[in-house]
Amino acid sequence: MSHVNLIDVENLTMRFGGLTALDELNMSVREGEILGLLGPNGSGKTTFFNVMTGLYKATSGRISYAGENVIGKTPQAIYRSGVARTFQRSRLSLSLTVFDNIVIGDYQHMQHGLLFNLLRRKAFRAEYEQYVEKVRDLLRIFSPPLMDRLFEPVETFTMIDRRRIEVCRALMSQPRLLLLDEPSAGMTHDETDELMQDILQVRGKMSQLSVVLIEHEMNVIERVTERCVVLNYGRKIAEGTYAEITADADVQTAYLGEAA
Amino acid sequence: MSEIGQYIFNGLMLGMIYAMVAVGFTLFFGVLDVIKFSHGDVLMVGAFAGLTASIAMTAVGVTSPVLQLLGMVLFAVGLTGVLGAAIAKFLILPLHKAPPLNTLLATLMLGTVIREAVRLFYPDGSNPKRFPALLPTSSFELGSMNLRVDNLILLVAGLTAIAGVHFMITRTKLGLAIRAVAQDGETARLMGINFEAVVLFTFALGSGLAALAGVMNGLYYNEVNFGVGLLLGVIGFAAAILGGLGNMYGAIIGGFLFAALQVLGSVLLPALIPEIPSAYKDVFAFTAVIIFMAWKPTGLIAEKTSERV
Amino acid sequence: MSLTVAAVAMTLYVWMFLHAESQAAVAVLVVLAASAVFASRKLGATRVMAAAVAQRPGLARALSLAGALVLIAAFHDSHFVLLMLCAVLLYATACLGLTVQFGYSGVANFAGAAFFGIGSYATAIMAAHTQIPHVLVIVLSGLIAAVIGSVLITPVLRTRGHYAALVTIAFGILFKTFIEVNDVLGGPQGLQVPGMKLFGVSLNDGIEIPGVEISFYVPYVLLSLLVFGLVYALVSALERSWVGLSMDVVRTDETAASTFGLHIARWKVVAFTTGNFFAGIAGSLYGMISGFVAPNNFTFSDSLLMLSIVILGGLGNIAGLIPAALIVLVLPEKLQFIQEYRFLLFAAMVIVILLFRPQGLLPRKTRIFFREEAPK
Numbered sequence: 001m002s003h004v005n006l007i008d009v010e011n012l013t014m015r016f017g018g019l020t021a022l023d024e025l026n027m028s029v030r031e032g033e034i035l036g037l038l039g040p041n042g043s044g045k046t047t048f049f050n051v052m053t054g055l056y057k058a059t060s061g062r063i064s065y066a067g068e069n070v071i072g073k074t075p076q077a078i079y080r081s082g083v084a085r086t087f088q089r090s091r092l093s094l095s096l097t098v099f100d101n102i103v104i105g106d107y108q109h110m111q112h113g114l115l116f117n118l119l120r121r122k123a124f125r126a127e128y129e130q131y132v133e134k135v136r137d138l139l140r141i142f143s144p145p146l147m148d149r150l151f152e153p154v155e156t157f158t159m160i161d162r163r164r165i166e167v168c169r170a171l172m173s174q175p176r177l178l179l180l181d182e183p184s185a186g187m188t189h190d191e192t193d194e195l196m197q198d199i200l201q202v203r204g205k206m207s208q209l210s211v212v213l214i215e216h217e218m219n220v221i222e223r224v225t226e227r228c229v230v231l232n233y234g235r236k237i238a239e240g241t242y243a244e245i246t247a248d249a250d251v252q253t254a255y256l257g258e259a260a
Numbered sequence: 261m262s263e264i265g266q267y268i269f270n271g272l273m274l275g276m277i278y279a280m281v282a283v284g285f286t287l288f289f290g291v292l293d294v295i296k297f298s299h300g301d302v303l304m305v306g307a308f309a310g311l312t313a314s315i316a317m318t319a320v321g322v323t324s325p326v327l328q329l330l331g332m333v334l335f336a337v338g339l340t341g342v343l344g345a346a347i348a349k350f351l352i353l354p355l356h357k358a359p360p361l362n363t364l365l366a367t368l369m370l371g372t373v374i375r376e377a378v379r380l381f382y383p384d385g386s387n388p389k390r391f392p393a394l395l396p397t398s399s400f401e402l403g404s405m406n407l408r409v410d411n412l413i414l415l416v417a418g419l420t421a422i423a424g425v426h427f428m429i430t431r432t433k434l435g436l437a438i439r440a441v442a443q444d445g446e447t448a449r450l451m452g453i454n455f456e457a458v459v460l461f462t463f464a465l466g467s468g469l470a471a472l473a474g475v476m477n478g479l480y481y482n483e484v485n486f487g488v489g490l491l492l493g494v495i496g497f498a499a500a501i502l503g504g505l506g507n508m509y510g511a512i513i514g515g516f517l518f519a520a521l522q523v524l525g526s527v528l529l530p531a532l533i534p535e536i537p538s539a540y541k542d543v544f545a546f547t548a549v550i551i552f553m554a555w556k557p558t559g560l561i562a563e564k565t566s567e568r569v
Numbered sequence: 570m571s572l573t574v575a576a577v578a579m580t581l582y583v584w585m586f587l588h589a590e591s592q593a594a595v596a597v598l599v600v601l602a603a604s605a606v607f608a609s610r611k612l613g614a615t616r617v618m619a620a621a622v623a624q625r626p627g628l629a630r631a632l633s634l635a636g637a638l639v640l641i642a643a644f645h646d647s648h649f650v651l652l653m654l655c656a657v658l659l660y661a662t663a664c665l666g667l668t669v670q671f672g673y674s675g676v677a678n679f680a681g682a683a684f685f686g687i688g689s690y691a692t693a694i695m696a697a698h699t700q701i702p703h704v705l706v707i708v709l710s711g712l713i714a715a716v717i718g719s720v721l722i723t724p725v726l727r728t729r730g731h732y733a734a735l736v737t738i739a740f741g742i743l744f745k746t747f748i749e750v751n752d753v754l755g756g757p758q759g760l761q762v763p764g765m766k767l768f769g770v771s772l773n774d775g776i777e778i779p780g781v782e783i784s785f786y787v788p789y790v791l792l793s794l795l796v797f798g799l800v801y802a803l804v805s806a807l808e809r810s811w812v813g814l815s816m817d818v819v820r821t822d823e824t825a826a827s828t829f830g831l832h833i834a835r836w837k838v839v840a841f842t843t844g845n846f847f848a849g850i851a852g853s854l855y856g857m858i859s860g861f862v863a864p865n866n867f868t869f870s871d872s873l874l875m876l877s878i879v880i881l882g883g884l885g886n887i888a889g890l891i892p893a894a895l896i897v898l899v900l901p902e903k904l905q906f907i908q909e910y911r912f913l914l915f916a917a918m919v920i921v922i923l924l925f926r927p928q929g930l931l932p933r934k935t936r937i938f939f940r941e942e943a944p945k
Contacts, residue, residue, distance in 0.1 A: 053828050079830040093821035096814075097935045104818050107830045110811045114839070117810035118803055124810060128938050153935050169829070295731045354924060361677055361730045365876065366923045368679070368734075369916040372873060376913035490869065494742060497735055505731075540750060546743045550736055554723035 005064075006031040006177060006210050007052075012061035014047055014234070021047040023234035024061065029177075034203075034211045036221040036242070039231035040254055045214045046088050047234075049179050053085055054078045066176070080108050082176030086166045086183055088214075094155035098146055101154055101165055102135045105172030138168045142198045159186050164195065171202055178211045184220060192217060196224050218246075230254070269411060271523035272516075273480055276418035279515025280473035281496025282503065283425060284466030286511040289500070290442035291462045294352055294363050298371035299470055300493020302340055302347075306471025307391070307484040308378060310336040314392045325394040332394075336475050337468040344467025345460040353459065371493065379486040388485035391478035414476050421472055422512060425465065429508065438462050442506070491542075498549045521545040572621050576632035580639055587640070587650050587899070595903040619934075626940055634798070641790050651786035653899055655858050658793040659851040660685075661894040664878050665797075665804045665887055666847030671876070672885035672933070673813055674840035675820035676725060677734045680741035681875040684845045686867030687714040688852025690748070693760040693862050703765050707796075707853045714849025715842045725841055726834050741869050748864040759863025762856040765789070789858045796854055800847050804887055807843075809938045816840055817936075870912050877919045883929030892930060 007029040014022035022044045029035050037045050050056045052063060054075035063070040070078060084105065092101050103110075110127070111117070117124055132150070139146045142164045146157075154162060163183055170178055180199075184192035203209045215221050221228060222242045230238040230245050232254040238245045245251050281303060288296045313335035314328050322328065351370060355363045379385045395410030429435035440448040441458045449455045477492070478484045499518045503510025525544030582602065589595045609615050622629045644650040663685050670676045678684075691710040695701055701709070721740055725733040749757050764773030772788045807813050818826045819836045827833060856862045878897045882889025901911045922929060 055824065055828065075827040076830045076832060079828060085828060087825065091822055091825040093818055093825075095821065095935075096817055100814055100817070100936055104814060104826075104829055104831070107815070112811055112815065114812060117812045118806045121806060125939060151935055151937055173829070295734070297734075351920065351924070358923070358927060359675075361671075361675065361734075362923050362927060364677065364731055364734055365880070366920050368873065369877070369919045369923075372870065372912055372916035373920070376910070376916070380910065380913065491742070494735070494738055498739065501732070501735060540746075543743055543747050543750075546739045550721065550724065550739055550743075553732065553736055554721075 004031045005029065006066065008062075008064040009048075010062045010064070012048075012051065012063060013059045014044070014051055014056060015059045021234050022051065022058070022061075025231070025235060027229050027236050027239070029210055029212055030227070032208050032210055033227055034213060034225045036225035036228040037212055037214045037231065038216075038221065038228055038245070038251075039237075043231040043254075044234040045231055046181055048231075049085060049181055049212075049214070052078075052179065053083060079173070082173075083179065084170035084173050084175035084177070085179035086163070086170050086181055088181040088185075090159070090162050090166055092154050092162055092166060092169075095153055097151045097153055098139075098157070098165055099132065099135055099150045102138065102168045102172055103131050105169035106131070106134075106174075108173060134172070135168070138171060138202070141201055142168055142195075160191055163187070164198075167195070167199065174206060176208065176210065178209060180211065180213045180215075182214050182216065184215065184217060189219070192220055196220060200224070218242075267523050267527060269407070271519045272415060273411060273418075273519075274522060275516035275519030276415060276422075277473045277477055277480075277492070277515075278495050278499045278518050279422060279512045280418060280469050280476075281492055282499035282511035282515045283422065283508060284470050285497050285500035286503075286506055286508055287438075287462055287466045290506040290508075291438060291459055292348075292352060292356065292445075293360065294356075295367065295497065296347070296352065296463075296466075297364060297367040297493060297497070298347065298374055299367075299466070300491070300496060301371040301374040301489035302343060302467050303470040303474040303477070303492055304378065304484070304486060304489035305343060305374060305474070306336040306340040306467075307474030307478045307488070308382060308389075308486075309339045309471065310475040310478060311389060311391060311484060314394075318392075325396075328392065329394050332475055333472065336471040340471035340474075341464040341468040344463040344465075344470075347467075348460050348463035349456075352463070353456065371489065375486055375489060382486070385486050388483045391482050391484050393479075393482055395479060410479070414480055418473075418476060421469060425469060426508065428465075434458075434461070495545075498546075502549065502552065518545060518549070521548050571617065572625060572628055572632060575618055575621075576636055580636035583636075583895070584640060584643055586895075586903070587644065587653070589903060592904055592906065595900075599900070599904075623934075623937070623940060634794075637794055641787065641794075645787055646782045646784055648784045648786055651784050651790050652858070653902060654790050655786065655793045655855065657891065657894045657898050658790070658797040659855045659858075660875065660878065660898060661890045662793075662797045662800050662851035663848040664875055664882075664890050664894065665800050666844035666851075667875055667879050668844075668885060668887055668890070669804060669807065669816075669847075670840050670844035671879060673808065673816040673820065674837055675730065676837050676841050676844075677730045678737050678841070678844065679734055679869070679872050679876070680737040680744065681848055682867040682869075682871035683741040683744040684714045684718060684848035685852035685855070685871075685875075686744065686748070686862065686864070687717055688849035689762065689856030689862035689867075690754060690760065691849070692853040692856045693755075693762040696763045696857065697761070703767065703857070707850050710853035711846040711848075711850035714852070715846040718845035719838075719842060722838055722841065726837055738869065741867075741872055745864050745868055748867075755863070757864060759861055759865075761861050762859070764860065765792070765854075765857040767792075786858070789854075793854060793858070796850065800850075801887060804847075808887075809936060812836075812839070814936065874912070874915060877915045880919050880922055881929055883931035883933055884927075885933035886929070886931045889929060889931035 005028045009025055009027045012022050012025040013020065025044070025048065037048070039045055047056065051058050052070060054070065054073050054077070058071045061071070065083070066081060068081075135150065136147050143161055146161065146165070154165060157165070163186070167180070167183060184195055187195065199211070203211065213221070213225060225242060228240065228242055228245045229236055230248070230251050232250075237250045237254060238248040240248075281299060284299050285295065288294055288299070310332035313332045317323075317328050317331050322331070347370065351366055352363060355366055395413055397408070397410060399408040401407075429438060437448070437453050437458050438461070440451065440453055441455060445455060448458070474484070477488065495518055496515070499514035500511045501514070502517055503512070503514030522541050522545045525541035529540050529544060582598070586595070586598050589598060609618070641651070641654070644654075663681055667678060667681050670678045688710040691713045692706055695706045695709065696703060721736050724736040727733065748754050754760065764771055766772070772792075773785055777783070815831055816836050819831055819833050823833055874897060878890060878893045881896065882893030897915055901908045907914060
């Protein structure tokens with residue numbers, strides 16, 4: 001893990017009418033690290049992801065990502081700079097196939113021209129076959145049974161498999177930054193372990209993948225993350241290793257309430 | 261001078277009717293996030309219902325204009341209210357979970373069904389029918405303008421109706437329930453509001469308002485025809501969008517705005533091109549709407565949308 | 570094997586259907602078809618058929634083409650039937666465009682008939698007043714339709730479908746009114762459209778084979794079949810490509826799509842423009858075939874009729890367009906007594922479909938980019 005900051009968040013504020021979701025948030029993500037983003041419900045974690053991926057425009061403040069300010073960029077531009085995410089409430093196109101859903105993750109490298117797609121079918125087929133291989137490689141890691149069911153609609157799969165599919169989609173584009181929003185929701189202990197192992201395995205093959213992980217399951221955070229940031233009411237209240245933040249009094253208050 | 265006055269008055273009348281239709285659209289959208297395209301044709305049913313009531317009453321010897329008017333309005337509003345609620349119950353609510361375009365398409369088709377049904381099954385339905393002239397035809401002078409009493413009565417009636425609906429929505433408990441459902445159906449349900457009942461009532465209300473507009477339309481032009489619903493529906497919808505879907509004030513403004521566009525068109529165009537047919541006023545108005553929507557697609561007052569990411 | 574049997578059976582059925590004169594005969598045929606479909610569903614025959622088609626798509630296509638050619642040959646002297654076939658093929662072509670817009674991209678277009686009409690009018694003017702070769706006229710008419718449609722793009726791009734709906738409805742009404750009051754474009758009577766000239770030969774002169782009576786519509790039907798086939802192949806390739814995939818993803822989840830870089834606006838524009846182009850060329854050819862164009866053929870109700878074909882056939886499944894077009898266009902001609910009630914019935918039918926079987930006759934299948942041809 002280097003000590004170069006991939007992301008620097010400066011005084012980030014996000015207001016929705018009367019509600020302040022992010023309140024002058026200051027934090028950073030180091031290149032190559034796995035950062036746990038914690039905090040009670042409503043503390044602004046998903047909102048931060050949404051601002052980071054360009055779905056919301058921050059009211060004020062700045063996010064420096066790879067030297068440029070993310071605020072004001074379109075989601076598409078942010079994606080092209082190497083940011084990929086999963087969603088808290090799984091967002092897949094249910095009527096489309098497993099292959100469809102995963103392959104679209106690498107949209108920026110596909111050839112979209114009408115001429116290529118409609119008239120140069122041989123060339124298109126070659127590109128298509130390459131992608132089938134890539135998708136299978138990912139599924140081999142995350143869910144081998146799915147390899148034989150590439151062309152079935154996603155809606156026929158369990159929630160767990162759908163989450164895996166979503167993670168595969170995010171990894172397809174070989175991102176620089178991976179934002180995972182409660183990927184293990186609904187999974188058992190073992191399934192969560194497996195998922196994290198798989199993510200680490202893929203990360204091992206990629207040169208520099210930074211991961212920000214929103215999670216509620218503390219075991220996962222403890223085992224997988226190198227550093228944690230805890231939010232409450234849109235502000236950072238603690239930062240450090242898992243051991244450090246769990247010992248922090250403010251964190252305990254945030255999660256458990258004031259000591260009597 | 262009085263010609264301008266005539267144009268303005270005409271515009272006010274049209275704007276009134278459009279506003280009443282637009283309010284319906286906006287109510288339905290607000291409550292269920294749905295565009296009920298058959299709304300214009302429901303208006304037409306109201307007009308025909310009024311006509312039928314009038315014919316029936318004349319047949320049994322009730323000829324007093326006041327009674328006829330009363331009977332017309334009551335029958336028209338009642339019938340379309342029931343029709344509106346039935347449409348909500350059997351078509352709109354079942355399709356609530358489906359993609360929104362399905363509901364749009366279904367209500368469009370329903371409008372066609374209603375329109376064709378009247379054309380085919382109402383006696384001599386495909387021809388325009390004379391609407392009884394029940395309002396006093398006297399007129400009086402106000403300054404340099406010649407005002408007709410019947411138009412005045414219609415204007416006042418329309419304004420009263422809209423004001424009444426507005427009052428109901430903003431001041432009564434039922435109105436509060438409607439607004440609650442419009443804001444957040446799920447939570448409203450949790451708060452003990454009978455979601456379905458409110459939806460059905462809202463649709464009945466909007467449809468009844470449209471029926472009134474239909475009767476007024478018939479009284480103003482002294483005729484009704486089966487096709488009047490399509491154009492009025494599109495105009496009402498355009499007006500609702502102009503003012504911002506879901507916003508009642510916007511719908512009213514939008515209605516008058518569209519009428520103003522039509523009046524402008526019918527005044528401006530002959531001044532520019534002498535022999536231009538009057539139908540061009542519709543072309544003008546719709547072109548203006550399309551241009552406006554290219555500029556401000558969600559209308560004057562932005563449509564309220566919220567989606568959890 | 571089963572594919573060939575099915576193809577022969579269907580060709581025979583359509584032949585009988587087109588041939589039937591009395592309404593009783595037609596009614597019997599309709600009931601026959603309905604029961605056959607019902608029975609085959611129960612017996613699982615439909616699944617077998619679907620699998621067979623999926624396994625040997627090349628053969629399925631060849632058989633369909635053969636069937637169509639057999640029918641054309643069978644009705645070589647019947648002007649009326651051939652004209653109807655032209656209508657079915659060309660309306661289906663326009664509906665291919667609507668499928669790209671509505672089925673793949675989720676863009677509502679309620680002015681399909683208007684773009685069809687623009688194609689016809691453009692052709693009427695170009696063919697009558699210029700020396701442009703007619704094949705080029707067809708392409709240009711499509712382009713004109715696409716360009717005029719692009720005027721509506723900005724509101725169409727809004728997320729919520731009802732803005733596109735309103736704008737296209739308004740446009741459709743506007744188009745019809747505009748044409749009607751415009752004497753330059755023929756007014757309510759419309760314009761005459763010259764017959765098509767291909768390589769210097771006027772198709773209206775017909776083909777002559779000694780001893781055999783051949784309707785001059787035959788070359789037109791063949792041309793319509795060609796156009797339909799070309800557009801069908803293009804749309805099929807489109808669906809099984811990154812273009813179709815992108816459109817589907819934009820339609821199903823714009824938010825997620827944007828976070829994966831998809832250009833939302835671009836795909837909707839491509840869909841809307843391409844769809845209108847197809848409608849335009851279909852209208853162009855149809856204008857030359859029917860010989861005239863008038864505003865009354867391109868009303869809002871006609872646009873709704875086109876949409877009902879798209880929905881009935883199965884939204885997003887282009888294989889269902891021909892059967893649906895046959896039902897919507899030919900059935901009322903055969904069952905004269907429902908002609909009057911055409912719009913009412915088909916509108917009601919769409920409502921019923923949307924309520925109870927929104928996938929239509931032939932539900933859209935999952936995307937299979939390339940099938941391995943099964944060994945013989």
